[in-house]
Amino acid sequence: MQRERGEQSPGAPETEVKAVIVGDGGCGKTSLLVAFAKGDFPKVYVPTVFEKYTASLQVSGKPVKIHLWDTAGQEDYDRLRPLSYSDANVVLMCFDVTDSSSFDNILTKWYPEVNHFCKGVPVLLVGxxxxxxxxxxxxxxxxxxxxEPVSRQQVGATSSDTARDRTGVVPSTG
Incomplete structure (x- = not known):
C-alpha cells in the first residue's frame, strides 16, 4: 500500500520495475545486464533470443526489484521482440560505441520501434x-x-561507465 507522495508503509513489499533493453545484436546489451545483475562479465558472445535478469537495489533508501528484459537485436526476432514491451517502466536503447551503424540504428530502427510500442515510457540511451x-x-x-568510435560529444553523453570492469555499474546484491 502506498502513502501520499509515494512513501511506502512499514514492511511494504519492494517496488518492482520492468526495464526492457534493446539495440543491435552484439552491441553489449547482455554484458551490461549480466554485469549489473550478477556482478560478472560474460567471457564469450552468445546471441540472446530472450533472457530476464532480476536485481534488488535501494533507491532513496527504499527497496526496488528491477526486472531486466534482454531482447534479441537481430532482425529475425523483429516480430517476437514487441512482446517484451508490455508494461515496461523504462527502456534502455543500447549501441556499440565502436560501430557507428549501431548508433545510426538508434534513430532509424530502435527509437521508432520503442516509440510505437512504449509511447510515453522513459528511454535511456546507453553507449x-x-x-x-x-x-x-x-x-x-x-x-x-x-x-572511429562514436564520441561522447556525438551522443551528448553526461557520464561514461563500463560493464567489463563494472566501473559505474551498480554491483549485484543478490
Missing part, C-alpha cells in the same frame, strides 16, 4: 563497449576502415 575506445587493436581496425 556500450566504452572501454574499447582505448583498445589499440580496435582503434587500428576502425582506422583501417576509415572509421
Amino acid at each position: 556500450c563497449k566504452t572501454d574499447l575506445r582505448q583498445d589499440q587493436e580496435v582503434l587500428q581496425k576502425l582506422k583501417d576502415g576509415r572509421m
